[in-house]
Amino acid sequence: MLENRPFARAGQVVGLLGGSFDPPHQGHVHITRESLKRFGLDHVWWLVSPGNPLKARGPAALDRRMTAARGIMQHPRVRVTDLEARLRTRATADTLAELRQVYPGVRFVWLMGADNLAQLHLWQNWRSIMETVPVGVLARPGDRISARMSVAARAYKSYRLDGQASHLLGRANAPAWCFVNVPLISVSSTQLRARGRWGAAQLRQGTDEGTRG
Numbered sequence: 001m002l003e004n005r006p007f008a009r010a011g012q013v014v015g016l017l018g019g020s021f022d023p024p025h026q027g028h029v030h031i032t033r034e035s036l037k038r039f040g041l042d043h044v045w046w047l048v049s050p051g052n053p054l055k056a057r058g059p060a061a062l063d064r065r066m067t068a069a070r071g072i073m074q075h076p077r078v079r080v081t082d083l084e085a086r087l088r089t090r091a092t093a094d095t096l097a098e099l100r101q102v103y104p105g106v107r108f109v110w111l112m113g114a115d116n117l118a119q120l121h122l123w124q125n126w127r128s129i130m131e132t133v134p135v136g137v138l139a140r141p142g143d144r145i146s147a148r149m150s151v152a153a154r155a156y157k158s159y160r161l162d163g164q165a166s167h168l169l170g171r172a173n174a175p176a177w178c179f180v181n182v183p184l185i186s187v188s189s190t191q192l193r194a195r196g197r198w199g200a201a202q203l204r205q206g207t208d209e210g211t212r213g
Contacts (some may be wrong), residue, residue, distance in 0.1 A: 002086055002102060006045055006079045010105025013040060013170035015136065017111045018047035018092060022059035024069040031138045032078055034182045035111050039136045040170035044078045044111070047095065050085040093125035096132050109170050114139035114147035121151035130156055134169050135177040
């Protein structure tokens with residue numbers, strides 16, 4: 001059993017926003033708040049991923065990213081966690097399987113950007129993700145076409161909830177997914193790192209480029 005784990009009761013709906021958060025920025029904060037409003041969530045947990053030992057250049061140290069994330073994401077219904085490091089999982093499908101064991105009865109919703117939906121079919125056991133938990137997709141208007149035409153979107157076309165029913169997603173049974181438009185400024189963590197802007201006081205609004213699998 002995990003010590004000091006986030007609390008959730010059976011029946012509650014918890015959105016999961018995973019990524020490297022390298023660095024975290026106001027774009028992450030914005031989509032988190034929008035997810036709480038749009039998808040009928042009780043809580044959102046950030047899953048700050050550990051570094052990948054197979055990559056020559058990993059993200060900043062996990063402790064540094066956790067500290068920055070907690071500094072920028074302050075909301076009573078949001079928790080910043082290192083659950084993947086503690087569960088020793090890397091693939092999203094494995095993380096979901098472990099969390100469902102640790103939190104029986106909790107309803108999880110996976111949150112992602114439209115860019116990640118467009119390449120979801122490249123993730124390990126991607127169908128397991130779609131068939132295990134509902135998926136909330138946050139999209140800028142310009143991202144809709146590539147995401148809508150993606151392998152995952154076409155494979156699960158009949159399970160898509162209309163955007164006007166997005167508040168029902170958290171109580172839907174998987175497979176279920178929903179698109180919502182969220183205006184965002186197009187600045188990524190990659191761009192912030194390239195500009196040497198790795199500092200909580202200097203972070204600007206943007207979107208996360210993090211690819212998971």
